[in-house]
Amino acid sequence: MAEGIAVSVHDTAPVWRGDTAGDALRRSVHLAQAVEALGYRRYWVAEHHNTPALATSSPAVLAGSILAATSAIRVGSGAVLLPNHSPYAVAEQFGVLAGLYPGRVDLGLGRASGGSGEAAARLGDPRRLGFGDALRELGEYFSGGSGGVRAIPEPGVPPEMWLVGSSVSSAADAGRLGLPYVYAHAIVGGGAPEALEAYRQAFRPSPALAEPHACVAVIAVANDSDERAHRLAASFVYGQILMRTTDPATVLPTEEETAAHRFTAAEERFLREKIGPQFVGSPERIAPRLGELLRRTRADELFVLTQVPDHQARIRSYELIAKIVSSL
Structure with missing residues (x-):
C-alpha cells in the first residue's frame, strides 16, 4: 500500500435480483477472505433496517461469521447505529x-437510524439516551462497568471504538473524545478535507489513542474498462432510483436490467450526482483523483465500498484499488 495509508473494506451486503439475502451474506464472507489475501487491513459491515436490498441488519452477527472465516484481518461495524441499541x-x-x-x-459507531422511522421506533434503548450519553456508557462497559453493572464477557483486549460520520461536527466530536474517525465521503462527497482538519484540530489524546487517526470512506468501482466500471456502478444507483420512486421494497437490479433501462433526464442527473464525486473507472482514470483526495485529506486510512452485481468483478475492483493505492 502507499506509504502510511492502509486500505480497508466497507460492506453493505447488497442483494441483487435473483439472489437471496443469504446469498448476499455468503458473498460478504467470501469477499472478506479475498481481500484479506490482498492485504486489506479491515472489513467493516454496515447497519440497515427494513431495506430488502441491503442484508446488513445485524453487524455483530455478520462480523462473527467473517471473523470465523478469516485469520488476520480486523473485522467490525461501519457502523453500529447507537440510537438503535442499548x-x-x-x-x-x-x-x-x-x-x-x-x-x-x-x-x-454512528448516529443515524439506518432505515425508516417506523423501523427505528421498534429498536433502541427504552431510556432513549442522547448519543453522547450512550457513547459514554458504552465505553464504561469496556473499562470496568457502568453504574455497578458489568457487560459480560469482559474481553482482555476490548474492541477498538471508532466514530463514523459525514459532518464537521461529528469529526470534531471524535477528536475531542480521542477516538479514530471515518468521514463518509460515500454519503456526502466533498466535505472530507474540512471534516478531517476539524478532527485533527479538536483531537485530544485518550487512553485509546495517542495520535489522531483520520480516515475517509469512498465508493469505488474499478475495472479494466471505463465503460464496464460505469455499467456496474449504475446498477446500484438504478436500484436507489427504484427504491425512491416505484418500489421501496425492491432488491437491486442486475447489470443487464440496468443496461436495458432508458434513463429519463432526471434519472441521468441523479446518476451523475451519485457517481460523479466517487471513484468509478479504469485504474488510469481513478488513480489521479483518488491520489488528490488522499493528498487533500491527509488520510491515514482509506475505506472502500464497492456495490456491484457481479461478484467476481467486485473482487477484481478491490484488487485494482489495492494496486492503485500501493502505486500512489
Whole structure:
C-alpha cells in the first residue's frame, strides 16, 4: 500500500435480483477472505433496517461469521447505529466477539437510524439516551462497568471504538473524545478535507489513542474498462432510483436490467450526482483523483465500498484499488 495509508473494506451486503439475502451474506464472507489475501487491513459491515436490498441488519452477527472465516484481518461495524441499541447490549455483543477474536475487533459507531422511522421506533434503548450519553456508557462497559453493572464477557483486549460520520461536527466530536474517525465521503462527497482538519484540530489524546487517526470512506468501482466500471456502478444507483420512486421494497437490479433501462433526464442527473464525486473507472482514470483526495485529506486510512452485481468483478475492483493505492 502507499506509504502510511492502509486500505480497508466497507460492506453493505447488497442483494441483487435473483439472489437471496443469504446469498448476499455468503458473498460478504467470501469477499472478506479475498481481500484479506490482498492485504486489506479491515472489513467493516454496515447497519440497515427494513431495506430488502441491503442484508446488513445485524453487524455483530455478520462480523462473527467473517471473523470465523478469516485469520488476520480486523473485522467490525461501519457502523453500529447507537440510537438503535442499548449500549449494554452492544457491549455484550462486541465483548463476545473480542473474547473470541482478541485484537481483531473494531466497533465503529454512528448516529443515524439506518432505515425508516417506523423501523427505528421498534429498536433502541427504552431510556432513549442522547448519543453522547450512550457513547459514554458504552465505553464504561469496556473499562470496568457502568453504574455497578458489568457487560459480560469482559474481553482482555476490548474492541477498538471508532466514530463514523459525514459532518464537521461529528469529526470534531471524535477528536475531542480521542477516538479514530471515518468521514463518509460515500454519503456526502466533498466535505472530507474540512471534516478531517476539524478532527485533527479538536483531537485530544485518550487512553485509546495517542495520535489522531483520520480516515475517509469512498465508493469505488474499478475495472479494466471505463465503460464496464460505469455499467456496474449504475446498477446500484438504478436500484436507489427504484427504491425512491416505484418500489421501496425492491432488491437491486442486475447489470443487464440496468443496461436495458432508458434513463429519463432526471434519472441521468441523479446518476451523475451519485457517481460523479466517487471513484468509478479504469485504474488510469481513478488513480489521479483518488491520489488528490488522499493528498487533500491527509488520510491515514482509506475505506472502500464497492456495490456491484457481479461478484467476481467486485473482487477484481478491490484488487485494482489495492494496486492503485500501493502505486500512489
